[in-house]
Amino acid sequence: MPEHQTTALRTRERTAADGATAVAHPNIALIKYWGKRDERLHLPWTSSLSMTLDIFPTTTSVRLDAEAADDEVTFNGSPASGEERRRIAAFLDLVRRRSRLTHRAVVDTRNTVPTGAGLASSAGGFAALAVAAAAAYGLGLDDAGLSRLARRGSGSASRSIFGGFAVWHAGTPTAPPAEADLSSYAEPVVAGDLDPALVIAVVNAGPKEVSSRAAMRRTVETSPLFEPWAASSRDDLTEMRAALLRADLDAVGEIAERNALGMHATMLGARPAVRYLSPATLTVLDSVLELRRDGVSAYATMDAGPNVKVLCRRTDAERVAEAVRAAAAGGGTVHIAGPGQGARLVDESGR
Numbered sequence: 507m508p509e510h511q512t513t514a515l516r517t518r519e520r521t522a523a524d525g526a527t528a529v530a531h532p533n534i535a536l537i538k539y540w541g542k543r544d545e546r547l548h549l550p551w552t553s554s555l556s557m558t559l560d561i562f563p564t565t566t567s568v569r570l571d572a573e574a575a576d577d578e579v580t581f582n583g584s585p586a587s588g589e590e591r592r593r594i595a596a597f598l599d600l601v602r603r604r605s606r607l608t609h610r611a612v613v614d615t616r617n618t619v620p621t622g623a624g625l626a627s628s629a630g631g632f633a634a635l636a637v638a639a640a641a642a643y644g645l646g647l648d649d650a651g652l653s654r655l656a657r658r659g660s661g662s663a664s665r666s667i668f669g670g671f672a673v674w675h676a677g678t679p680t681a682p683p684a685e686a687d688l689s690s691y692a693e694p695v696v697a698g699d700l701d702p703a704l705v706i707a708v709v710n711a712g713p714k715e716v717s718s719r720a721a722m723r724r725t726v727e728t729s730p731l732f733e734p735w736a737a738s739s740r741d742d743l744t745e746m747r748a749a750l751l752r753a754d755l756d757a758v759g760e761i762a763e764r765n766a767l768g769m770h771a772t773m774l775g776a777r778p779a780v781r782y783l784s785p786a787t788l789t790v791l792d793s794v795l796e797l798r799r800d801g802v803s804a805y806a807t808m809d810a811g812p813n814v815k816v817l818c819r820r821t822d823a824e825r826v827a828e829a830v831r832a833a834a835a836g837g838g839t840v841h842i843a844g845p846g847q848g849a850r851l852v853d854e855s856g857r
C-alpha cells in the first residue's frame with residue numbers, strides 16, 4: 507500500500523467536535539511553486555516538491571462557539587487583524603460551507619518561528635489550521651483531502667500536511683474547476699537514505715516590499731521568462747524524484763539550486779522586476795560555492811526573500827552553518843533543520 511494511503515488511515519473524526527488542536531511545521535521547496543493558474547482555488551502552474559522541517563512548529567486550536575457572532579482569532583496571544591485575520595476568516599468560511607455548520611470559531615495560533623526570522627509562516631500555519639478546523643467541524647478528511655483544504659489557505663501549506671519530502675501535484679490543467687481542485691494535492695515522496703539538513707541563513711529579517719502572492723501574479727502576467735522556467739521545472743521535478751529515490755544528495759542539491767535560481771530569474775524578468783536577492787544573499791551564495799570547492803556538498807535555495815537555505819548532509823551541517831554565519835557577517839542568524847513530521851492532531855497542551 508503506498509505510504510500516503512497508510513497515513514490516510516489517520517482519517518479525522520467525522521462528527522463535529524467542540525474543538526481540536528493541531529501542530530504543523532514549515533516546509534522548504536526544493537522544486538518551487540511559483541505562479542497560479544487559478545487564483546481563487548490556488549491551483550499552481552507547476553508541481554512542486556519540498557522538505558518539511560523539524561523546527562518552528564505552529565500550534566493552532568479551533569473551538570466552535572454557537573453563541574458568537576464572529577470568529578475570534580488570536581495570534582501569539584494578541585488579536586489578529588488586517589490581512590492575516592481576513593485570510594483565516596475566509597478559510598473558516600470555506601470549512602463552514604463544507605460542514606454545513608454555521609458556528610463561528612475561536613482560533614488560537616501559536617507560531618514559534620522567531621519574530622522576523624524571515625521565514626514564511628503560512629505553510630505551517632494553514633496546515634495546522636486545516637487539520638484543527640477539519641476536525642472541529644467534522645469534515646472527516648483523509649490526508650489528501652486535508653492537503654487540498656490547506657492549499658486553499660496557502661498553496662505551500664498543502665505540502666506541510668506531510669512529513670519528510672512531499673510533492674504537490676499541479677493537477678489537471680485543462681479540467682473544469684471542480685475536477686482540477688480534486689486533482690491538486692500533495693503526497694509523500696519516496697526517498698532513499700539521505701540524512702539531509704537545511705541550514706537557514708537569515709540575512710535580513712525585515713518585512714518584504716512585495717508580498718509573494720503579488721510577486722507571483724506579476725511574474726505570471728508579465729515575465730517572458732515564466733513559461734520557459736515552468737517547462738524546465740517540470741523536467742527538474744522528474745529528475746529530482748529520481749535523485750531522491752537513489753539518495754543522491756549532490757544531484758538533489760544541484761537540481762534544487764538551479765530550480766530556485768531559475769525562479770528568481772523569472773522575477774527579475776517581470777515588469778517591473780521583483781528582486782528579493784540582496785548583496786548579503788549573494789555573499790552567502792559565494793560561501794556555498796566556496797564550500798563546494800572545498801569538497802562539501804552544499805547547495806542553496808531561496809524563496810520570496812533574501813534569506814538562503816543550504817541543503818547539505820546532516821554530518822556537514824555545523825560546518826556549513828559556520829561558513830554561512832561568517833559570510834552573513836554582522837547580520838542575521840543561522841538555524842539548522844532536519845526533516846520533520848507532517849501536520850497532526852494533538853491534545854490541548856500541544857503533545
Ligand code: DP6
Pocket residue numbers: 534535537538539540548554626628659660661662663718719808809810
Ligand atoms: C517562493 O504558498 O506563500 O515559497 O499560495 O499565495 O499563499 P500563496 O503562496 P505561498 O508561496 C510560496 C512560494 C515560495 C515557493 C514554495 O514554497 O514553493
